[in-house]
Amino acid sequence: MKKTLKLHSDDEAIALYGNLDEKLRFAETHFRVHISAKNHELTIEGQKPNVAKAIDYFKDMLRQIRSDGSQLTVAVPRTSPEHYAGRSKSAQFFHKGKVVKPKSINQEEYLDAVNHYDVVIAIGPAGTGKTYLAMALAINALKRKQIERIILTRPAVEAGESLGFLPGDLSAKINPYLRPLYDALYDMMDFDEAARHIQRGTIEVAPLAYMRGRTLNDAIVILDEAQNCTYEQLKMFLTRLGVSSKMIVTGDVTQIDLPNGKRSGLLEAQGILNTIEGLKFIYFNEKDVVRHPLVQAIIKAYDQHEKNQ
16 A cells, blocks of 8 residues: 655655654654655555554644744653654654653743743753753754754863873863763764764864854854853853854753862853843753653752752
8 A cells, every 4th residue: 555645845844754764764663664755745655554554643743743833942851753643832853753842841931932032041950951952952943944053062171180181182182071962962863964064064062162252153052061161251152142143051050060269150140141131041950850760859869968068
């Protein structure tokens, strides 16, 4: 049996097929059918019951995509694709056959803030989706050609081990500090596709110091681990904002690795920038943690211990 589903645009195809057609490959395996896509037509072949299920699956998602339009919103955590129909309308980012959607009110507010503000500063504990959400939003915008590039950066702060004593040249010494950004990128995008974007310069991963003197236009710029920025570094970074760009700053003020005597620029920014229009602070707590359930309990226990000191 053969069935064909017609699409209206490239945007629909991007949303429906997934990164490097990964969603199609997933459906082939899951429904035991053969799928081909050409000229905005999705053709599914196989046994009649399997084809019927696959067609219904794609039709449900296509209805959701068309009802949501071109909204940028995406979120975590990821859920099984067969549960897509009837789920939150904010979820329209597809990754390896899975739908990405919000799991808390703060996550929804975070996504809304990025859609409506040019600078968003997200503060909260590890595991609350700050960097993951920002990366998903940025990649979605890049694929929809709403921006020309993504810039990912973080401060290279020494945490008990001096850069000067690490082996290798400067690049080899800096790369370990950037590893979490690469990990987040590869979790969102196929390794080969990410490598092509990095080679072309449409995705850039660099230490914060490399931002000095630049004007960052037509981009989404993500600063991770901002609690380890000094006052001067964060001021430098925020003043790089260019035309048609957004900045997303993420950090956890309970995990500051700066040397004694150095105050976190992220801590100071809360008092300096909180009245600026066009800039939004979002705060997460242990209830927003989407990692292992024990992480919530660990964060809560440490918070209570520090309050008792």
